[in-house]
Amino acid sequence: MTHTFRSPRRIICEAGGLSQLGSLTRELGATRAVIVCDPGMVALGFVETAKASLAEKGIAAEVFSDVVADPPVSMVLAAVDHARAFGADSVIGLGGGSSLDTAKLVALMVRGEQPIETMYGTNLATEDRMPLILAPTTAGTGSEVTWVSVVTDAEGRKKAIYAPQLLPDVALLDPTLTLGLPPKITAATGLDAMVHAIEAYTSRRGKNPVADALAVKALQLLGSHIREVVADGSNLEARAAMLQGSLLAGMAFVNASVAAIHALAYPLGARFHVPHGHSNAIVMAPIMRFNLPAATREYAELARATKPERTFASDAEAAEALVADIEALVPATGLETRMSQLGVPEDAIPGMAEEVDLGIRRLIDCNPRDMTRAEIEGIYQSVF
Template sequence: MNTAFSFETPGAMLVEWGGAARLGALMQDWFATRHLLVVTDAFLHRTGVLDAALTSLRASGFAVTVFDAVVADPPEHVVQDCVAQGRAAGADIVLGLGGGSSMDVAKLAAVLLRSGQGLGDLYGIDRVRGARLPLVQVPTTAGTGSEATNIAILTTGAQTKMGIVARQLYADRVLLDAQLTTGLPREQTAATGIDAMVHAIEAYTGRLRKNPLSDMMAREALRLMGAHLLTACTDGSNRPAREAMLIGSNLAGQAFSNSPVAAVHALAYPLGGHYYLPHGLTNALMLGPVLRFNMSAAAPHYAELADVVLGPSGRDVAARAETFVEAMQDLMNRSGAPLRLRDVDIPQADLPMLAREAMQQSRLLVNNPVQMTEADALRLYSEAY
C-alpha cells in the first residue's frame, strides 16, 4: 500500500428506521430548492413503497415530479427521458429513491440537468465538468451501495455496459431507512446482499488503491453482512438483520468507490448484458472461481477476512484463506441463489464469447490481484458452469 492515498464519500448520511416518512421535513432543512425530480421504478411507485416519502415531500412544500421508468441495467434512453422530464418540470433538485439503477440514473440526471455536456461526453473517469443539481439518495435495497459511490453504469448497446466515474456523482445527502427494504423477496435479498459482499471482498483485495479506510469499511461490511445475510433472507421483517445489511452495503459501497472492484465484476458484466440476469446474481455465480484464481496473491487478505467473518482460529495463513473461500461459497449456497451458470440457462457454447467480452473490462481487471488472460477467463466460466 502507498502511504499517500485519498478517500471520498457522500456529503452526509442519516441512518433512521422509518426516516422516509419524514423525508420532506429533512430535505426542507437540508436544501432551499423545492422543484424535486424523484427518480424511481414503476414497481416501487405502483405498489406504494414510496407513498410515505412522497406524501411527506409534498406536505413539506416540494413540487414533486416522479420519473418511474427506470429499469434494471438502464439503457441510455432512460437517462435521456429522465432528463427531459426533469427539464420540463423545472427541477432544481434530484432524489434517487430505489435500487442501484434508480440511483445511478439520478446521479446522471443531476449532472445533465445542470451541465451543458451530453451523456456521451461523460463515459470514463473524471470527464464530468462543472457542478450538478443537489442530489439525495435513498436506497430501497441492500446491495449495490450506489448511494455511497461516484459511479454510474449504463447499458450502451445490445449487450454492452459502460461506466461513468466522477466525484460529482457523490450525493450531497443519503438516507438509510432499512424499513424500506423489508418487502424484498428472498431471492432479491440474497442477490443484492451477495453483491455487497463481493464489493467488500474486492475492495479489500484490490491491487491498486487499497487503503486503511477502505480496508476498515470492507472488514466491517463483511462482518455485518456475513452475520445477517441468511436471517434477512429467511425473515425479511427482521429489523436488526435488515439494518445490518443496509449499513453493511453502504460501507462496502464506500470501500469499493475508493478501492475499486476487479475480476468478479469483470466476468459478471457480460452475463448480465447478454442474459439480463440481476447483477448480484452474476457476481454470486462467479465469486467462488475468482476467489480461488486469486488465491496465490490474495491468501493473506483472505486469511484476515476469515478472522473477521469466522473469528480468529490460530491456524496458518493458507488454512485460514481456504476456510474463508469455503465459507463464502457455503453462504452463497445457503442463501438460495442459483449455484451454477447452467442453473440460469446459459449455453455452454457461449463461454468463449463471454471470456472475450470480459477481457474488455480493463478498468476492472487492472485492479485484480492476479493478472488475468482470456484463457483464464474461459477456464473460470467453465468452472462456474
C-alpha cells in the same frame, strides 16, 4: 499510503427515515423534486410516502418510474428529459442500484449539455449537479455512497462514469424500505455487497487503510446477518445491519476498486439481464478460489476478522476457510449457481471472455492475481 478518499456529505440511518425527505429537500434549497424509481416503488407505496413528505414542506414532486435493470442510456436520457420538462431543481433516487445510478446522472445532466458518451471513464464529467438525495431499498449496491454510475450503451456494453459530482448531498438509509424484499433479491444484493467488501480489501491498485477498515466492518455485518435476512426478512435489526454493511462496502470499493468478480459479472447482466448481484454471486466463489494463491494474506485477515471464534494454525488455513465459507454460502441462499440455469448459452462464453479481456481490463488489472483470456473462459465454463 498515498490515496484520496471520497464520501457523501451526510449519511442518515433511521427506521422510518423516509418521512424526513421533505425537510431534507427543503434544507437543500429545493422546491421542485423529481423522484427517480422503478414501477415497483410505486406499487409498494414508497413513492406516495415520499410525495407526502415533500408536500408537507411545500415541495412540488414529479415521478419518473420507468427505470429498468442495467439502465440503458436511452432510458437515462428519457429521465433527464422528463426532469427538464418538469423544471426540477432537485432529484431523489428511490430504489435499487439501477434507480440510484439513474438518479445521479439525472441530477448531473439536467442543467448541462455535456453528452453522456463523453463522461465514460474517470473524472470526465465537467458540470455541476443539482441537489441529490439517495434512498436505497436494497442492501447491496452501495450506490447511495459511491461516485459511480453504470449504464448500458446501445451495443449492450457496460459503461462506468466515475465523477465526484455523483456523490449525493444525503444518503438516507431507512431499513423499513427493505422489509418487503423477496429472499432471492435479498440474497443477491447481500452477496453483491460482500463482493464489494472482499474486492476492495484485495484490490491490487486502490487498496488503502480507510477502505480496508470499512471493508472489514462491512463484511462482519454482512456475513453475520445475510443468512438471517434470507430466512426471515421481517427482522428489522438484521435488515438495518445489512443496509449499513452495504453502505460501508460501497464506500470501500468506490475508493479502492472492484476487480475480476465484477468484470466477469458485467456481461451476464448486459447480455442476458441476469441481475447484477446474482451475476456476481455466480462467479464469486470460483474467482476467489482462483485468487487464493495471490491473496492468501488478505483472505486470512478477513477470515480472522469475521470469524474471531475460530482458531487458525496458519494464513493458508484461514484463507482456505474464507473461500470455503463463500463456496457454501452462495448455494445456501437459494440462488441458482449455474449460468445454464439462467438461460445463458454455452456458445456465448468465448464472446463474454473476449469482452472482459478487451473491454473490462481495468478491473482485471485490479485483481490480486493476473488473469488471461483462457483463464476467464475457464471460470465461465466452471459455472456453466
